[in-house]
Amino acid sequence: MKKLVSITVIAILILTLILPASALNVQSNFDKALSYYKTNYEANYSLPDDDFNKIKADVWTMYCVSSPENLYDLTNQFMTPEVDPADAADYVTPSEVAKDILALSILNKTVPSSINQTLVDNLVSRQSANGSFLDKTGETNVSDQMWSITALEAARSGGATVNYNKDKAVSALIALQKTDGGFTYWDMELDTTGAALIALSMAGTPAADVAKQKAVTYIENSLDNNANMIGKGKWDSANSCAQAYGIMGLLAAGEDVTGAKWTRGGKTVVDALLAYQTAEGGFLYASFSEAPDSISTTQGMMALVDLKNGKNLWVSMLKTDEPTTTKTEIPTSTTTPKNNDVETGGSLPSPALWVVGIIAIVALIMAFALPAFKKKK
Numbered sequence: 378m379k380k381l382v383s384i385t386v387i388a389i390l391i392l393t394l395i396l397p398a399s400a401l402n403v404q405s406n407f408d409k410a411l412s413y414y415k416t417n418y419e420a421n422y423s424l425p426d427d428d429f430n431k432i433k434a435d436v437w438t439m440y441c442v443s444s445p446e447n448l449y450d451l452t453n454q455f456m457t458p459e460v461d462p463a464d465a466a467d468y469v470t471p472s473e474v475a476k477d478i479l480a481l482s483i484l485n486k487t488v489p490s491s492i493n494q495t496l497v498d499n500l501v502s503r504q505s506a507n508g509s510f511l512d513k514t515g516e517t518n519v520s521d522q523m524w525s526i527t528a529l530e531a532a533r534s535g536g537a538t539v540n541y542n543k544d545k546a547v548s549a550l551i552a553l554q555k556t557d558g559g560f561t562y563w564d565m566e567l568d569t570t571g572a573a574l575i576a577l578s579m580a581g582t583p584a585a586d587v588a589k590q591k592a593v594t595y596i597e598n599s600l601d602n603n604a605n606m607i608g609k610g611k612w613d614s615a616n617s618c619a620q621a622y623g624i625m626g627l628l629a630a631g632e633d634v635t636g637a638k639w640t641r642g643g644k645t646v647v648d649a650l651l652a653y654q655t656a657e658g659g660f661l662y663a664s665f666s667e668a669p670d671s672i673s674t675t676q677g678m679m680a681l682v683d684l685k686n687g688k689n690l691w692v693s694m695l696k697t698d699e700p701t702t703t704k705t706e707i708p709t710s711t712t713t714p715k716n717n718d719v720e721t722g723g724s725l726p727s728p729a730l731w732v733v734g735i736i737a738i739v740a741l742i743m744a745f746a747l748p749a750f751k752k753k754k
Contacts, residue, residue, distance in 0.1 A: 406651060407681040409658030410674055411441065415452065417659065418671045422455050432671055434458040436480040441678040443483045443690060462493045465500075471510040471521040474500040475528035482531040482694060492535045500525055501541045508545025519562045519569055522550045523576035527691050530579040534696045547580045551588045558595030559608065566608035567619035570595055574626030578692050593630050596623050597638065604641040604649040616663045617653035617673045621680035624650060629689035650680060 421432040432438075438456040439448075447453050460477045468474050478496050485491040503510050503525070509517040510525040526546050533539040550573065559566045560573040570592050577589040599606045605615035606623045613619060624646055627634050639646045653661045659669025660677035683689050 403647075403651075403681050403684045406654060406658075407678060407685060410654065410660065410678045410681060411447070411453075411658075413655075413658030413669065414441070414456075414671070414674050414678065417669075418674075419455055421671070436476040436483070437675055437679065439480050439483055440682060440690060441675060443486075443682060445487050448483070448487065460493075460496075462495045462499075465496050468499075469514075470512040471500060471503045472524040474503070475521075475524040478528040478532050479524075479691070482528070482535050483690075485535040486694070490536065492532050492537045494537055497529065497532050497537045497539055500529060501539065504541050504546065508542055508547075508549035510546070510549075517549070519550070519553045519560050519573065522546065522553065523560075523569075523573045526550065526576040527579050531691055531694050534694045543580060544582060544584070547577070547582050547585045547588075550576060551584060554588055554591065555595075557598075558591035558593075560592070561610055564611035564613075565619070566610040566613050567596065567599060567606045568612075568622040570608075571619075571622030571624070571626030575629040575689055575691055578629040578631075578689070579695065581695075589630050593627065593632060596627065599623075600639070600641050600646070602642045604639065604644045604646045606646065606649075614663065615649075617650060617660045618662065618676045620646065620650040620653070621676040624680045625683050625689055628683045628687070629692045634684075647684060650677065653677065 418432055421430050422434065424431040434456050435458050439458060442448055442450070442453040442456050448457070458477075458480055460480050462477070465474050465477065474496060478492065478500065481492045481496070500510070503512075505511050505517075510521045511517050512521060526543070529539050529541055529543075529546075554560055554573070558570075560569045562569040574589060574592050574596075577585040577592065596606060599608055601607050601615070606619050607613060607615050608619065624634055627639070627646070632639065634647055635645045653664070653673070654677060655661065655669055657669075658674075660673040661669055662673040666673075679690075686693060
């Protein structure tokens with residue numbers, strides 16, 4: 378009897394070690410969010426430009442439908458922007474050019490040579506001697522710097538000719554990093570730090586790697602007892618947008634966002650994000666919000682895209698051996714689920730893990746049982 382108990386305990390320990398701490402399935406969450414977005418916001422795209430509720434397709438809405446099956450679904454085309462390289466000459470900020478390049482980088486995944494060299498050259502020309510990317514007034518900020526780096530590295534991996542000083546660009550971005558490891562823009566620390574993590578991961582230089590680890594530590598220190606990311610900025614109370622960008626940044630940095638490091642009170646940072654999703658699929662900005670909004674739902678979907686892939690979208694474009702988290706197992710169907718329950722678990726570990734676990738258990742049973750059998754015999 379004691380041997381049987383020992384076998385059982387050991388078997389449980391083995392299964393605990395080989396199974397992921399938080400098996401994750403976000404496909405249905407994404408399907409519901411996309412369905413909610415199309416149902417509630419598609420009409421807003423047709424509103425006059427001066428209407429407050431007007432929504433324009435941009436790289437972020439395109440991010441949400443970036444997978445081939447969604448990108449070429451005609452019902453999603455209102456979410457994909459039309460990019461005219463000639464417009465770049467009138468853009469005031471580098472980030473405007475960067476976003477057009479990133480939109481074409483998504484298209485480039487399935488239609489090679491989609492990245493426009495004129496856009497790339499325009500952005501490169503905005504880099505100053507000290508590495509900063511300047512707007513037409515001669516100013517720079519974290520947003521322009523990080524999105525310029527991300528766009529140019531995506532363009533390089535997409536086959537464009539990119540002649541900018543990456544080391545100086547990274548140094549200029551790091552110069553904007555706070556002593557606690559975070560970055561801030563428009564009084565938003567967590568959103569900005571998440572996006573900066575993507576740029577630092579795209580750059581991949583030794584200096585970028587050091588700054589990246591500091592940013593990861595900043596986000597780790599921001600977690601409350603429910604795994605919400607809370608910063609010190611004006612817009613840094615617990616909210617879905619900060620949580621979404623934080624998760625995207627962590628995935629870009631190769632962090633396992635369902636592991637113990639990112640778990641508080643039994644909840645992961647992913648659980649904290651999904652808590653903002655309503656039964657209908659939209660994302661609330663904060664727990665006190667009365668209804669979902671288009672921006673929060675967009676950014677929630679962006680994080681779900683990365684979680685489905687186990688890697689940040691932009692980092693996945695790099696033609697290097699960048700670190701990545703384990704891709705989560707998801708259903709192949711993309712149809713909207715009939716139930717309204719938010720799923721935060723349920724996917725099974727890979728078959729290889731099961732095989733290893735079963736072999737180990739059988740070996741233990743044989744090790745204990747065979748001697749006993751021989752004695753009886």
